[in-house]
Amino acid sequence: MTNLKQIKHLLSRAGFGMRFDDLKATGDQTNKEVIAGLFSSSEKHEPLNVAKSIGDYTMARKGRKKADQAERKMLMQMQRQQEREINLAWIDLMSKDNGQLREKMALFWNNHFACRSKQPLHAQQLVNMQRQHALGNFKTLTLAIAKSPAMLQFLNNQQNLKGHPNENFARELMELFTIGRGNYTEQDVKESARAFTGWGYDQSGEFRFRPAAHDDDRKTFLGKSGNFTGEDIINSLFDKKETARFISTKLYKYLVNETPDTAHINVMSDVFYKANYEIKPLLEYIFTAEWFYEDKNIGNLVKSPVELIVGLNRQFDIAYQKPAILLQFQKVLGQVLLYPPNVAGWPGGRNWIDSSSLMYRIKIPSTLLNGGMIDFNGKADPEDEAFLATAKVMKEAAGTRVQAHANWNKFLGSIPPSLDNKSLAQFMLQPTISNALTKTVAQAKDKKALVIELVSSPEYQLS
Template identity: 60%
Template sequence: MSNSGMDNIKKIKHLYSRAAFGLRLEDAKRAGALTVKQAVDDLFMRSQPNIPLDIVSGNINFKDFLEKDGLTRKMFLQEQRQQEKGLNVYWVQQMSTTDAQLREKMTLFWHNHFACRTQNPWFAQQLNNIHRQCALGSFKTLLTEVSKAPAMLQFLNNQQNQKNHPNENFARELMELFTIGRGNYTEQDIKESARAFTGWGFRKDGAFVARAPLHDDGSKTFLGKSGNFTGDDIIDILLSKKETALFICNKLYKYLVNETPDAAHVTGMADVFYQSGYEITPLLKHIFNAEWFYADKNVGTLIKSPVEFIVGLNRQFYIDYKNPDVLMQFERALGQVLFYPPNVAGWPGGKNWIDSSSLMYRIKIPSTVLNDGVINFSGKPDPEDEAFIATSLNKRKDVNTQVQTQPDWSRFLNGIPANTSRATIAQILIAPRLNNNLMNIVTRSKDVKAMVIELVSTPEYQLC
């Protein structure tokens, strides 16, 4: 392959590592024949379909069941745990198989940006589908729908927010974490915002309701503006501030580009975002078509989140899990259980993903999965504790698990374009430049299968 061809495939590979979950070897030839702009447009085109999660069949009122006798309560909690586990596994499998990779990658971003925990699987699924539906659309619509979702209203106590007894939790996080960021509002702004959101809640069926008798309809002063504001007005005022665009773009830069933001590039992103009326697609196209996105300092420098690592491995090797429960064991071992962020600020990401324990598992998981081996989940919660992960982390138990996986080696090997060198295969699998250690693996391996298993079991494979 010519130098220009390798340079192009390098850029396409980088695009797929950030805007998707990695470039499959079978897609390398097709993708490599595209220009960067064509590859970007292709990712957006393939991500147009919105396929919602649809595994939790309906809402169950928790209070009604928890007030029943002990046996009924126990059966209900068991069913709840099964639904939570099913929802988690279903989403991982969707990310691992869908062509709408960009939509799912951005759904994962919004899942962490609007971090939320609920013991109600129906509410969790509903919120996740809001993230997915709006993932590439209007941030204003996304923000409004999240603010009215029962999972968020419950998590941040806005169900209890009423006139004369305002609850400030949602108002505070709306500004600190979801929109404008610290330093751009006062404690008084939080109090006034909370008053505007009084009465926002949900019915037993999970439908949003603005409860007029509980709403404070007096005049409020918020970020220098005064009026009889409602929650929708507060959202409009927050979006009128350029600081909100800067806050979102700074966070998105860390997710898609580099852990160390470039102020000039973030400002350019914010200009596009703000001037488009907070449309997400123009912002993403601006990033993915920018020359600076493909600069060497931005290539192979981000640590894959646990979910990105698992999903990327699944996609590259077409892995079928005969025991899907092991997916959640992987998530727990690596520190990212979907639908269970550590707090409202979400997973901190970056270097926080790696410690001595998680790195050990990251290195061991690929070879175990690709050889249907046994892995020891030492000191992790029992698989039946999903519903109580926050409290069960203190329960120590050694679990030896047969992963029961079936990678499709025939499809993987047959998907490698003819006459592709081993070095090229390695360059597609590994994001950073191939160092001496990696080249030694390439040259000494007895065959391609042995080579790729060893390559994906290296620390370099943890980077994208």
């Protein structure tokens, strides 16, 4: 296959890496055929459905003005348990589902619209929105997120009322979600906040517009005046090409290179804007562009912790006797799903790596593949601590045996018999192999031992 290098690069960026099974499936397909297959396999999806209804949490409180301490503790434990289950369910889905492009993009949107919700049903709803619209229309996704109870609560728009506007959501909508800094004024923030007054949700978690709480006076936003609503503000932001540029830049850094290329991003912005913010045409342009496959854009991105974990799970078909250990992996690597550090999300890139996380990044693959012991140190932030406590992994932090089973028979059996050690290493790793690792590869007598060496190398941290 003459285009193996390109397809391997494509699957590492549009998914979570290439497996030997993928090698067989793609056969002699062209890049365009593989790209079409990525979209086709991502057309259908099943929503996550592990969180219980809000009523299940509040039933015990029915008919009582105030829950006692024991009841509040019970309700919190139920919520934490649900948060844990949503996290692990999504990890499991990413690890097993064929719709890799959908899940990879949902992971991007999950960090773009970074949000913490203490209500599991709302958190699950948010993730399902991001998965549903991951390859659809960005404007539609933005409006859905803006009206979601998770985001309304997280950015205080539930408290955004006529005469007492709260600017949190309006500010982040512009600064982080759409147009970006430098393209609006403080007065635009104030005026748009007034437009979002009255947006909230009811006890069932459904969006509700409350006319009595809405400021229906005239507003001036981005140079135009009118009796604007929240929908009008979002429409105005999407009329500006700066929004297409802002998102294109973030996507370039996520899929191509941490160092933006102005010329390429300019064209991406044109494609995105002319497509009325449809995501698929933009991705098709990126994945078919010659510059996407240039050597400088291959093996140059640091895998996020979730990408690292999911990639291992998919490559080696790993089964966990105690899946809660995956929460601990996320914690020590610095990315606990559903718990971004703030509304700006995880900064990503080289920020994923520090002396502590690199040690665990090198150690975790071999530990998983050998079912070995691993010591966890470090401390999560208070909310992460409470989240992880539900899984009872904090108490087992020191000297935890990772009870995982890698399907070595399947993995080794999928390796083409003609593949030599050097070719095996080139398949497993994206960047150019270092001289030190080249010697290890040349001297290896056992393929299983070699593979463990490869996934425990610094090169394996890059996609």
